[in-house]
Amino acid sequence: MGFKFSVLQTDNQTRARLGLLETTHGPVQTPVFMPVGTQATVKTMTPEEVRSVGGRLILSNTYHLYLRPGHELIRGAGGLHRFMGWDGPILTDSGGFQVFSLGPLRRVEEDGVRFRSHIDGSEHYFSPEKAVAVQEALGSDIAMAFDECAPYPCTYEQARAAVERTTRWAGRCLDAHRSPEQALFGIVQGGVHRDLREKSACELLELNFPGYGIGGLSVGEPKEMMYAVLDFTVPLLPVDKPRYLMGVGSPDCLLEGVARGVDMFDCVLPTRIARNGTVFTRRGKLVVRNAEYARDFRPLDGDCGCYTCRHFTRAYVRHLIKAGEILGIRLTTIHNLYFVLRLMENIRQAIREGNFEQFRKKFLAGWQA
Amino acid sequence: MGFKFSVLQTDNQTRARLGLLETTHGPVQTPVFMPVGTQATVKTMTPEEVRSVGGRLILSNTYHLYLRPGHELIRGAGGLHRFMGWDGPILTDSGGFQVFSLGPLRRVEEDGVRFRSHIDGSEHYFSPEKAVAVQEALGSDIAMAFDECAPYPCTYEQARAAVERTTRWAGRCLDAHRSPEQALFGIVQGGVHRDLREKSACELLELNFPGYGIGGLSVGEPKEMMYAVLDFTVPLLPVDKPRYLMGVGSPDCLLEGVARGVDMFDCVLPTRIARNGTVFTRRGKLVVRNAEYARDFRPLDGDCGCYTCRHFTRAYVRHLIKAGEILGIRLTTIHNLYFVLRLMENIRQAIREGNFEQFRKKFLAGWQA
Numbered sequence: 001m002g003f004k005f006s007v008l009q010t011d012n013q014t015r016a017r018l019g020l021l022e023t024t025h026g027p028v029q030t031p032v033f034m035p036v037g038t039q040a041t042v043k044t045m046t047p048e049e050v051r052s053v054g055g056r057l058i059l060s061n062t063y064h065l066y067l068r069p070g071h072e073l074i075r076g077a078g079g080l081h082r083f084m085g086w087d088g089p090i091l092t093d094s095g096g097f098q099v100f101s102l103g104p105l106r107r108v109e110e111d112g113v114r115f116r117s118h119i120d121g122s123e124h125y126f127s128p129e130k131a132v133a134v135q136e137a138l139g140s141d142i143a144m145a146f147d148e149c150a151p152y153p154c155t156y157e158q159a160r161a162a163v164e165r166t167t168r169w170a171g172r173c174l175d176a177h178r179s180p181e182q183a184l185f186g187i188v189q190g191g192v193h194r195d196l197r198e199k200s201a202c203e204l205l206e207l208n209f210p211g212y213g214i215g216g217l218s219v220g221e222p223k224e225m226m227y228a229v230l231d232f233t234v235p236l237l238p239v240d241k242p243r244y245l246m247g248v249g250s251p252d253c254l255l256e257g258v259a260r261g262v263d264m265f266d267c268v269l270p271t272r273i274a275r276n277g278t279v280f281t282r283r284g285k286l287v288v289r290n291a292e293y294a295r296d297f298r299p300l301d302g303d304c305g306c307y308t309c310r311h312f313t314r315a316y317v318r319h320l321i322k323a324g325e326i327l328g329i330r331l332t333t334i335h336n337l338y339f340v341l342r343l344m345e346n347i348r349q350a351i352r353e354g355n356f357e358q359f360r361k362k363f364l365a366g367w368q369a
Numbered sequence: 370m371g372f373k374f375s376v377l378q379t380d381n382q383t384r385a386r387l388g389l390l391e392t393t394h395g396p397v398q399t400p401v402f403m404p405v406g407t408q409a410t411v412k413t414m415t416p417e418e419v420r421s422v423g424g425r426l427i428l429s430n431t432y433h434l435y436l437r438p439g440h441e442l443i444r445g446a447g448g449l450h451r452f453m454g455w456d457g458p459i460l461t462d463s464g465g466f467q468v469f470s471l472g473p474l475r476r477v478e479e480d481g482v483r484f485r486s487h488i489d490g491s492e493h494y495f496s497p498e499k500a501v502a503v504q505e506a507l508g509s510d511i512a513m514a515f516d517e518c519a520p521y522p523c524t525y526e527q528a529r530a531a532v533e534r535t536t537r538w539a540g541r542c543l544d545a546h547r548s549p550e551q552a553l554f555g556i557v558q559g560g561v562h563r564d565l566r567e568k569s570a571c572e573l574l575e576l577n578f579p580g581y582g583i584g585g586l587s588v589g590e591p592k593e594m595m596y597a598v599l600d601f602t603v604p605l606l607p608v609d610k611p612r613y614l615m616g617v618g619s620p621d622c623l624l625e626g627v628a629r630g631v632d633m634f635d636c637v638l639p640t641r642i643a644r645n646g647t648v649f650t651r652r653g654k655l656v657v658r659n660a661e662y663a664r665d666f667r668p669l670d671g672d673c674g675c676y677t678c679r680h681f682t683r684a685y686v687r688h689l690i691k692a693g694e695i696l697g698i699r700l701t702t703i704h705n706l707y708f709v710l711r712l713m714e715n716i717r718q719a720i721r722e723g724n725f726e727q728f729r730k731k732f733l734a735g736w737q738a
Contacts, residue, residue: 039688039692040685041694044695045696046699047680069663069684069691073664083682085681085685294442311416313446315442320410322438323408325410325412326698326699327410327413329695330413
């Protein structure tokens with residue numbers, strides 16, 4: 001029960017590290033990628049399938065579950081784990097990112113955010129206290145503080161105001177948080193500005209969260225800029241606490257994030273592009289719905305050991321997707337998640353064996369972004 | 370290799386019988402229900418899942434596969450079994466039913482049917498010879514003769530003309546058929562008219578098919594009328610050959626069909642209603658997407674041992690379906706197919722144990738159609 005994080009090993013050439021998250025629903029090795037189960041399901045997959053492709057810790061979205069089916073209903077079902085049949089650990093986001101993404105449908109005040117549901121237009125109100133209460137009802141193992149994520153690009157003043165509000169709201173989240181079985185992480189904001197990242201980290205570290213998200217990245221800025229921000233942000237965070245880079249999931253970014261000391265990642269990318277008929281291969285992305293694969297009787301990726309690649313051909317997967325058959329996007333989803341989760345496993349092994357930097361260079365040399 | 374059918378046991382009180390179909394891809398106990406895999410996939414399911422819910426012999430649609438991805442592509446993949454990763458037996462229909470259903474998009478001539486694709490409007494031509502050639506390319510274990518299925522209602526003259534053309538086309542199919550590994554079944558037509566069913570059966574029996582479909586039923590006529598037609602049609606067929614009632618799959622009709630001597634069934638009903646959020650229970654259909662199940666934390670059917678009922682609640686399945694999540698219709702599809710295939714298993718056991726009539730009465734007494 002409860003939450004613990006240990007760094008087991010640190011890389012010599014990079015900031016990469018091997019760690020162990022211990023949660024109410026079991027241990028998780030880091031660096032870890034979290035498949036996203038927005039609406040209490042990793043899209044198209046059963047819990048057994050998520051586990052079989054290597055999923056151990058999943059993310060679910062507070063905003064979506066609050067609106068539908070409602071956090072009180074999920075509490076009544078015995079919590080999110082029981083509701084969705086997933087007995088491993090779950091992290092929930094705070095809903096902040098979704099609420100701020102609503103644009104004209106929301107109004108931000110100091111106390112919280114008034115917004116309209118994207119489903120039926122009904123009016124709702126989220127505050128730091130509410131975001132914590134909803135996540136406690138869901139019963140996730142890791143909850144996130146309700147933050148303000150400034151857009152990219154934005155003015156320095158906007159970024160600074162978001163940092164300050166995020167700090168004030170972080171304190172209110174901590175005050176509201178009750179569950180001893182749930183860890184509450186703070187989120188460092190500050191956009192691409194070094195001094196604002198320093199300010200945000202400094203203020204949040206005083207609150208002594210058990211883990212820290214790095215928010216406000218992967219929101220449209222160039223990858224090189226994200227890497228530069230990580231270069232100066234990660235060293236601001238405590239070495240003995242997990243660092244979670246929010247919204248990142250392309251294979252190259254995972255490697256670069258790990259090299260910069262990130263322990264946790266989540267992203268809809270692998271599952272979203274799968275549903276559009278795009279799959280990862282060792283050489284980069286492949287659009288299997290393209291006509292050139294109509295008679296290609298090879299697996300999606302010749303090096304892959306996933307269920308899809310062991311049983312089916314590009315021609316078959318393409319046929320299913322062109323014909324609108326659900327099995328098609330199930331098979332691409334299985335493949336892409338397996339690919340990313342296997343990559344994380346290989347990353348952990350490389351760190352363990354002291355050759356992470358070599359592994360990173362070799363992978364990126366073969367990867368066409 | 371090759372095809373064989375044996376009647377193992379005959380019921381004392383009804384025409385029900387227990388049989389064994391032996392096909393190039395293995396044996397199948399009858400009475401059997403065939404899940405439908407229209408486009409080389411039983412909608413939403415992997416081959417392993419089809420097998421795990423009890424599927425042994427599946428049906429696939431010649432018309433659909435001919436149009437997309439094309440039978441030559443499937444031949445190039447090594448046949449339909451390899452293309453879709455199903456190593457059990459497959460029956461293909463002839464495409465006749467689909468082509469005749471196209472209405473204004475098709476023109477029937479003595480030689481065959483000219484039609485336009487429902488996908489892209491392109492022009493195509495199906496004849497008895499073509500239907501056989503396409504099915505041989507697909508490599509199914511059981512192929513069906515290209516027939517004319519008269520609509521319901523229709524005039525006596527229409528029904529008679531369809532019988533006569535079906536006989537002429539049946540002869541052409543036999544002449545064209547080459548594969549020793551594939552059995553070709555004839556299809557008895559004749560609508561609801563006893564003398565036409567007699568005429569059709571008599572003419573087709575002369576051609577000595579290894580099995581017979583009963584076509585032109587379950588096309589809109591009342592159930593009682595279908596049962597009456599079965600009462601006088603089944604006895605016209607050879608006792609030592611399998612009888613396949615095409616397009617029937619509701620639990621009550623399966624029981625009534627078996628009682629009248631039918632050995633094989635297929636229908637999209639269980640999988641189609643699943644995708645609309647309707648599931649079978651021991652007491653009849655249940656529309657799980659209805660609001661009354663929002664907080665119902667019981668399984669879909671308390672008596673069911675399927676994957677869905679062992680792991681998830683009505684509330685969760687309803688949430689998934691309302692939220693448009695694919696896992697929702699996967700779970701209802703698994704449940705409905707398991708329900709129907711388990712019913713067939715129970716039917717076979719009841720025949721084996723000599724209490725089929727008792728089983729049938731008990732089931733129907735509890736079933737709200």
